Amino acid sequence: MKKVDPDSSLERLLGLLEGHNSNLKDLLLAKTEPEFIVATEGAIERAMKTIENGAKEYATLNEPGLSHLLADFLNLMGWRATAETNNNGHVDVVVECAFGRHWKYLGECKLHKGYQYHVDGCEQLLGYCTGREPRAFCMDFIDATDAFKKMKKLRADMDKKRPLNQKAAGADHNILGAFLTSHDHDGGAVVEILHLGCSVPKS
Incomplete structure (x- = not known):
C-alpha cells in the first residue's frame, strides 16, 4: 500500500477549498478569535448574497424563519450554526467554531x-453576550431595494443618538452597506456590533 504524505494531502485539500469555499479554508486556518471572526x-x-439572490422565495419568512435560513446556509458552508439557541436567552443565531475551539459569534435577525x-434588537443581543464575545452581529432583513440607503440612515441615527452606551461613531466594514459600533457591556467589557442589511424585497 502506497504511503500518503499527510502534508501533501492537506495541501491538496486547502487548494480545493481555496477554489470552492475560501471562507472554510480561513476557518480551518484560524488560530485566533479575530481570525475566526473574519x-x-x-x-x-x-449567505446574505445567497438569500438576496432568492429574495422572492424568502421574503415571506418571519424572523424565526429567516434566522433558521441563515443558520442553515452557514451549516452548509461548514460552520456549526444553530437558531434559537439558549445563551443567556434565546439567541436568533449562534455560530461556533467546529474545530476544537470555544469561540462563539452571536447574532440577532430582525425584519427592518x-x-x-x-436598537431594541441590539439591546437583546448585548443581553445575550457575557462580555467575553468581542463582536456580535445584528442583521436587518429589508423589504426594499434601497437597503444600502436605509443602512446609511440607520448608521447616521445611531451616531447621532449613541444608544446602548455606544462609545463612538460607527466604523466602516468591508461588507458593503455594513458598519461597526462599539458598546460598553454591563460586565465591564466592550462589545462590537456588526450591523448588516439583507435586501429581501417581495417583488
Whole structure:
C-alpha cells in the first residue's frame, strides 16, 4: 500500500477549498478569535448574497424563519450554526467554531422596521453576550431595494443618538452597506456590533 504524505494531502485539500469555499479554508486556518471572526463574517456575507439572490422565495419568512435560513446556509458552508439557541436567552443565531475551539459569534435577525426596532434588537443581543464575545452581529432583513440607503440612515441615527452606551461613531466594514459600533457591556467589557442589511424585497 502506497504511503500518503499527510502534508501533501492537506495541501491538496486547502487548494480545493481555496477554489470552492475560501471562507472554510480561513476557518480551518484560524488560530485566533479575530481570525475566526473574519472567516465567519466572510461566510455570513456569502449567505446574505445567497438569500438576496432568492429574495422572492424568502421574503415571506418571519424572523424565526429567516434566522433558521441563515443558520442553515452557514451549516452548509461548514460552520456549526444553530437558531434559537439558549445563551443567556434565546439567541436568533449562534455560530461556533467546529474545530476544537470555544469561540462563539452571536447574532440577532430582525425584519427592518426602522431605528428603534433595530436598537431594541441590539439591546437583546448585548443581553445575550457575557462580555467575553468581542463582536456580535445584528442583521436587518429589508423589504426594499434601497437597503444600502436605509443602512446609511440607520448608521447616521445611531451616531447621532449613541444608544446602548455606544462609545463612538460607527466604523466602516468591508461588507458593503455594513458598519461597526462599539458598546460598553454591563460586565465591564466592550462589545462590537456588526450591523448588516439583507435586501429581501417581495417583488
